[in-house]
Amino acid sequence: MSEATSNPNHPPQSEEELAAAAAMPPTDPLADAQAELLNLKAQNADLADQYLRAQADVQNARRRADDEIAKARKFAVEAFAESLLPVLDSLEAGLAIPNVTIEQIREGSEATLRQLKRALERNKVVEIAPAAGTKFDPHHHQAISVVPAAQEPNTVVTVLQKGYSIAERVLRPALVTVTAPK
Structure with missing residues (x-):
């Protein structure tokens, strides 16, 4: 068997390597x-x-x-x-x-x-009934009317109908009267 046919990357050097290469069946x-x-x-x-x-x-x-x-x-x-x-x-x-x-x-x-x-x-149904003077929150309150009052502007004057929420989600906003801006 010649060196070119056994392993082109590493040609056999010793007699043992030559014998081992000859013993391997051709692939x-x-x-x-x-x-x-x-x-x-x-x-x-x-x-x-x-x-x-x-x-x-x-x-x-x-x-x-x-x-x-x-x-x-x-x-x-x-x-x-x-x-x-x-x-x-x-x-x-x-x-x-x-x-x-x-x-x-x-x-x-x-x-x-x-x-x-x-x-x-x-x-877990929670009542929304803001006290008078509470800051108006459009996420929990719905302003039905705006009235002049001696309170801070944009605060609840009266609650006309309570609102309700469940798990932080508003089922119905509280219907409120709000003070007019100055």
């Missing part, structure tokens, strides 16, 4: 390419399988998240409705009593109002 470039092609096909199939599994995992996670969101919405409304049932029961019980006096109606209405407020508080 077939076609066989090597076919073996490498089979290896790459196997790797490709493995990666394709991993990709499909990852896609399925993502779709399953998305489906589970959507189901959890739907359940959370459903049960949130359910819990809120459940907290209002005692208020409904009180109103029905009050209307079922014959020959009621004005004082009894007032007492029943006040008790029912307390129940309703507790139910709203349990469900």
Whole structure:
């Protein structure tokens, strides 16, 4: 075997290297390419399988998240409705009593109002009722009218209707009268 055919980068120098080079079977470039092609096909199939599994995992996670969101919405409304049932029961019980006096109606209405407020508080519904002199906040208040007053300009004079928020989000702004700018 000549030096040019064994290893062009490092020609054998000793007799041992020459013997080892002669003992190695000649490499077939076609066989090597076919073996490498089979290896790459196997790797490709493995990666394709991993990709499909990852896609399925993502779709399953998305489906589970959507189901959890739907359940959370459903049960949130359910819990809120459940907290209002005692208020409904009180109103029905009050209307079922014959020959009621004005004082009894007032007492029943006040008790029912307390129940309703507790139910709203349990469900994080917060009242927006700014005190007179509070700075007008357009995020929580809606000015119905502007009046001249001895207060600072752009402050609340009176609350015409309370507002409500839930989890820092305004459900309904408080309707207020505001002082005129000077």
